[in-house]
Amino acid sequence: MKIITYLVLSAVVLSSCGSQSPVPNELNQGSSNSEYIIFGHFYGFCGGEECIEIFKVTNDALxxxxxxxxxxxxxxxxxxxxxxxxxxxxxxxxLNFVIPDRLFDETKIIIGAPDAADGGGIYLQLSDGRYWLLDMSLTYLPEYLHPLREQIRLTIEKINE
Incomplete structure (x- = not known):
């Protein structure tokens, strides 16, 4: 399994740690020298801010x-x-997202039936531009992706604590 790891090796605190500071466009677009992972969940028949939550994590910021x-x-x-x-x-x-090798072999962007019957879905994007929409329901998500789904779910929960 490939492991995409974002560990902070030192206690570097950004000088601009405002609660909502904008990100330069090159980081938004993911320049070639910037490693990141974008992840989140989405629910179609839902009300409120928590229905669609997408995050980006780099080596030093969220x-x-x-x-x-x-x-x-x-x-x-x-x-x-x-x-x-x-x-x-x-x-x-x-934070360690373990991305199974099998995901990189998938020929489809949509895996399962994300948000069918309002079950929710997961968005996952890597800094190389590859992305997937994954079913939130374990019933329709291939078993090899269950641990990744749980990692993403728990990470979002931890951010929102």
Whole structure:
């Protein structure tokens, strides 16, 4: 299994740790020298801000999307990221998303039936531009993706504590 690990090796605190500071466009677009992972969940028949939560984590910061658009399989997610407080990022110091090799072999962007019957879905995007829409329901999600789904679900829960 490939492990995409974002560990903070030092206690570097950004000097601009405002609660919602804008991110430069090159980081928004994921320049070639910037490693990141974008992840989140979405629910179609839902009310409130928590229905669509998309985050971006880099080696030294955590960002939240302010658009809250419903993801689709036609294009990568059109996000507008704002940096979150450093305290939220610090909750993720030991974040390890284990991306199974089999996911990289998938020929489809949509895996399962994300948000069918209002079951919810997961959005996952890597800094190389690859992205997937995954079913939130364990019934329709291939078993090899169950641990990744749980990692993403728990990470979002931890951010929102």
């Amino acid at each position: 960002f939240e999307d302010t658009n809250d658009f419903y993801p689709n399989s036609d294009n990568v997610y059109d996000a507008e990221f704002a940096q979150l407080d450093q305290s939220k990022f610090n909750k993720l110091k030991n």
